[in-house]
Amino acid sequence: MKIRPAKVSDVKAIHALIGYYAERKEMLPRPINDLYENIQELMVAEDKGKVVACCALHVSWEDLAEIKALAVEQNYHHKGIGTTIVATLEKRAKELGVNRVFALTFKPPFFKQLGYKQIKREALPHKIWGECVKCHLFPDCGETPLIKNLTPATKSKRK
Numbered sequence: 500m501k502i503r504p505a506k507v508s509d510v511k512a513i514h515a516l517i518g519y520y521a522e523r524k525e526m527l528p529r530p531i532n533d534l535y536e537n538i539q540e541l542m543v544a545e546d547k548g549k550v551v552a553c554c555a556l557h558v559s560w561e562d563l564a565e566i567k568a569l570a571v572e573q574n575y576h577h578k579g580i581g582t583t584i585v586a587t588l589e590k591r592a593k594e595l596g597v598n599r600v601f602a603l604t605f606k607p608p609f610f611k612q613l614g615y616k617q618i619k620r621e622a623l624p625h626k627i628w629g630e631c632v633k634c635h636l637f638p639d640c641g642e643t644p645l646i647k648n649l650t651p652a653t654k655s656k657r658k
């Protein structure tokens with residue numbers, strides 16, 4: 500199993516993975532053009548050349564980024580892949596100097612056991628809702644907002 504940045508050649512597989520869960524109302528759909536346009540934000544987990552999970556980090560504001568588009572293929576659940584891909588993007592957030600990450604999710608228990616705390620929607624900057632306004636489920640998608648404060652990245656000490 501390898502976690503790596505997504506490539507444009509992964510987009511169809513990512514789109515299918517998200518679409519599978521979106522049809523089951525477990526996550527929101529993502530148009531394929533949106534995935535191509537935001538390819539640099541996406542990470543995938545690959546097993547034997549096949550994309551089995553995806554997740555994205557979208558910087559929203561100073562010191563705030565969103566963990567989004569998290570999906571793990573059904574046959575690969577409960578193997579720690581969701582946890583590892585989120586941890587990889589949290590590390591990326593810290594490298595970028597962003598120390599707070601949030602998620603809007605239908606699965607609050609998954610994020611809570613990763614240290615995310617439930618917050619009120621109003622606690623997030625208005626800018627975040629700009630994207631929501633474009634969604635066909637706006638204003639009541641039913642997703643729960645959760646946030647996590649990350650420990651700032653420590654500078655490596657050279658001897």
Ligand SMILES: CC(C)(COP(=O)(O)OP(=O)(O)OC[C@H]1O[C@@H](n2cnc3c(N)ncnc32)[C@H](O)[C@@H]1OP(=O)(O)O)[C@@H](O)C(=O)NCCC(=O)NCCS
Nearest residue numbers: 520526569570571576577578579580581582604605608609
């Ligand atoms: C939620 C999801 C990403 C979890 O991925 P995963 O790789 O199975 O997660 P992990 O193996 O890292 O899980 C670690 C722990 O998180 C918790 N957990 C995992 N899936 C969970 C779920 N669906 N609900 C609540 N808690 C969950 C469990 O405590 C689990 O430990 P366990 O395997 O010992 O039971 C995956 O079920 C998925 O893709 N679901 C469909 C899409 C989705 O809901 N995306 C979430 C964003 S809206």
